[in-house]
Structure formats: C-alpha cells, structure tokens
Amino acid sequence: MANERALARAGYKVVTASDGEEALMIAHARIPDLILLDMLLPKLGGPEVLHALRKDPLTASIPVIVLSSLPQKNEAKLMKEGATAYFEKSKMELDQHAESLLHIVKITLE
DSSP: OHHHHHHHHTTOOOOOOSSHHHHHHHHHHHOOSOEEEESOOSSSOHHHHHHHHHHSTTTTTSOEEEEESSOGGGHHHHHHTTOSEEEEGGGOOHHHHHHHHHHHHHHHHO
C-alpha cells in the first residue's frame, strides 16, 4: 500500500492486484508498461505468475521487476526465468527508486 501511494504521488498510474490470479487477469486485460511483482502472493505465487506472464505472448514482453523479501540468492534464478530486475524489499524504498526502475526498463527494452 505504501509503494502504491508513493508511485501515485510520483505521477505514475498504479493498478494493484490482491493475489497472483488477479495479477494475471489484470496483466492480460490491461497490458501494463511495467509489472512490480511480489514473490509471496496468495492463490498463485510470484514465481508461477512470472512463468505465466512469460509463457503468454500478450504479456511476454512486459518488463517485470521482482520485489521480494527472499534472500538475494534467488536473484539469478528469477532473472533466468524472465525477471527484468530484482530488488530486496528490506533494502529499498520504492518511491526513491521509481526513476531507477523505469531507467532499467528503458535500457532493457532498447
């Protein structure tokens, strides 16, 4: 909730999902410019959401930034599975990194 408010205050349009299944439905219906994906989601976990996003031609090219409280050792695996970037939640304030996140996405897409 704090991340959503911070990004909205920074001028970004934010749509949230309450669980992994809803996240996939929203991603498919809206085709967002960027997805910030938590790994610990109800119903369908973050790794499964990431896999489903990459498997679907409509969502495969959407940049996905993984936000996780899991140890950094998972970063390489998630990047291999299609994450654009990985941030450990305990080490960041999303509002302070919004521009960096978008810069990462821009570099990745070019």
